[in-house]
Amino acid sequence: MNKEEILAVHKERLEExxxxxxxxxxxxxxxxxxVFCGVPISVDNIGLIIPSKDKIVVxxxxxxxxxxxxxxxxxxxxx
Amino acid sequence: xxxxxxxxxxxxxxxxxxxxxxxxxxxxxxxxxESLLLFVLSDIDKTTGYMASSYKWLRTVNFYFERNxxxxxxxxxxxxxxxxxxxxxxxxxxxRIDIKWVEPKDREAFLKNGKIVVCLESSLNEDRNLAxxxxxxxxxDFIRESQRFIDRDVLKSACLALARKMLMLxxxxxxxxxxxxxxxxxxxxxxxxxxxxxxxxEKLDSEGHLTRVFLKELSEIDIKLxxxxxxxxAEAETVTFxxxxxxxxxxxxxxxxxxxxxxxxxxxxxMLVARVGVVDPTPYINYAEKCWSNGLPRLYVMAQGxxxxxxxxxxxxxxxxxxxxxxxxxxxxxxDERGGFDSYTxxxxxxxx
Numbered sequence: 526m527n528k529e530e531i532l533a534v535h536k537e538r539l540e541e542x543x544x545x546x547x548x549x550x551x552x553x554x555x556x557x558x559x560v561f562c563g564v565p566i567s568v569d570n571i572g573l574i575i576p577s578k579d580k581i582v583v584x585x586x587x588x589x590x591x592x593x594x595x596x597x598x599x600x601x602x603x604x
Numbered sequence: 605x606x607x608x609x610x611x612x613x614x615x616x617x618x619x620x621x622x623x624x625x626x627x628x629x630x631x632x633x634x635x636x637x638e639s640l641l642l643f644v645l646s647d648i649d650k651t652t653g654y655m656a657s658s659y660k661w662l663r664t665v666n667f668y669f670e671r672n673x674x675x676x677x678x679x680x681x682x683x684x685x686x687x688x689x690x691x692x693x694x695x696x697x698x699x700r701i702d703i704k705w706v707e708p709k710d711r712e713a714f715l716k717n718g719k720i721v722v723c724l725e726s727s728l729n730e731d732r733n734l735a736x737x738x739x740x741x742x743x744x745d746f747i748r749e750s751q752r753f754i755d756r757d758v759l760k761s762a763c764l765a766l767a768r769k770m771l772m773l774x775x776x777x778x779x780x781x782x783x784x785x786x787x788x789x790x791x792x793x794x795x796x797x798x799x800x801x802x803x804x805x806e807k808l809d810s811e812g813h814l815t816r817v818f819l820k821e822l823s824e825i826d827i828k829l830x831x832x833x834x835x836x837x838a839e840a841e842t843v844t845f846x847x848x849x850x851x852x853x854x855x856x857x858x859x860x861x862x863x864x865x866x867x868x869x870x871x872x873x874x875m876l877v878a879r880v881g882v883v884d885p886t887p888y889i890n891y892a893e894k895c896w897s898n899g900l901p902r903l904y905v906m907a908q909g910x911x912x913x914x915x916x917x918x919x920x921x922x923x924x925x926x927x928x929x930x931x932x933x934x935x936x937x938x939x940d941e942r943g944g945f946d947s948y949t950x951x952x953x954x955x956x957x
Contacts, residue, residue: 528701529745531703532705532721534706538708571723573720573722573740576714581711581715586723592760
C-alpha cells in the first residue's frame with residue numbers, strides 16, 4: 526500500500542517554522558488573513574500553510590477553507 | 605477475523621509452553637518477546653495506537669514524545685479506519701497516511717517543495733487534530749483520480765461523510781463531536797444542500813450502500829473518462845445520481861420508485877428485490893433480461909431480510925442466462941436498534957454477446 530504523505534508542523538514549533546519562511550512577523554502584527562474567508566489568522570486558528578505559485582498563503586482551520594486550499598493548489602480556485 | 609485471533613492465541617500458548625519446556629527461564633523470556641513481536645506484527649496500526657498512548661504519557665519529558673504522540677495517534681486512527689473502509693469492498697482510500705514533520709527551511713525551499721503544511725496541536729487536543737487530519741486526508745486520498753469529475757458540493761459532502769464514517773469506525777466519539785461542531789456545522793450553515801447530501805449518504809451507509817454502490821460508481825468515473833480533464837456532464841450526473849440514491853433511502857414499502865440512472869457516464873440500475881410474499885425469482889430475471897436488451901452496462905441487485913434468498917436465486921438465474929456476470933456480491937448483517945437485519949448486494953456487469 527502506498528503512502529499519502531501529509532506535511533505537518535506542531536503548534537509548539539510553529540513560531541520557528543513561520544520565522545523561517547518569513548510569516549511570523551505578519552502573524553504577530555495581525556496582518557495575516559485567511560486567503561479564502563479573510564478572517565485574521567492567529568496561532569489559535571491557523572489551519573494550513575500553502576505554497577501557491579510564487580507566494581506563501583495561509584488559511585484558517587474551517588473545513589470550507591481546507592477544501593478550497595486543495596483547489597487552490599490544483600489551480601481550480603483563486604486565493 | 606475471529607478465527608485468525610484464535611489461531612494466533614493457540615500458536616502463542618503452544619510455542620510458549622514449548623520454549624519453557626525446552627529452555628526453562630530463558631525460554632519463558634524468549635516466549636514473552638515472541639508474543640510481543642507477534643502482537644505487533646498482527647496489527648501494526650493498533651500497535652501504533654498503543655505507542656501513541658505511551659508517548660502521550662511521557663509528553664512532558666521531552667518534545668520528542670509529544671510530537672510522536674500526535675503523529676502516531678493520527679496515523680493509527682486514520683490507517684485503521686481507511687483499512688476498514690477499504691475492507692467494505694471498494695478501494696476508496698488507497699494510501700496509508702504518513703505524517704512528516706516539516707523542519708524550518710527558507711522560503712524558496714518551501715515554495716519549491718510545493719506541499720501544503722497542516723498545523724497540528726498538542727496531543728492534549730487529540731480530537732481536533734484527528735478531525736482536521738481526517739478531513740485533509742479524505743479530501744486528498746478519496747477517489748483521487750475521479751474527484752475532478754464530481755460536483756463540488758457532492759464531493760465535499762462525500763469527504764465529510766467519509767471522515768465521519770472513519771471516526772465512527774474507530775469509535776473516536778469525541779473527535780467525531782469535534783468534527784461535527786467545528787467543521788460540519790459551519791459547512792452546512794453556509795450551504796444547506798451539504799447537510800441534505802450528508803444525511804442521504806449516512807442513510808445509504810446505514811444500509812451498506814454508500815461505499816459499495818454510490819462511492820464505487822463515483823470512483824469509476826475516471827476509468828470511463830481517462831483522458832478528459834473535466835466534464836460538466838459527469839459533474840451534473842453525480843448530482844442526479846445522488847438524487848436516485850436518495851429516493852432509495854426514502855422508499856416506502858409497496859411504493860415503486862425509479863432506481864435507474866441512465867446517464868452518459870453513470871449508467872446503472874438497481875433491482876430491488878423487495879416484494880412481500882414473492883418466492884419466485886422469475887420476474888427479477890425477466891427484468892434483468894429487459895435491462896440487458898436496453899443496453900444497461902451495470903445492474904445492482906439489492907435485498908434485505910427474507911428477500912435475500914430470492915435475490916441470490918435471481919442472480920444465479922441471471923448468470924445462467926449469460927447476460928450479466930457477477931462482479932462482486934456481499935451478504936451482510938446490518939446492525940440496527942432491533943438487533944440487525946440481513947442484507948444482500950450484488951454488482952452485475954453486462955456480458956457482450
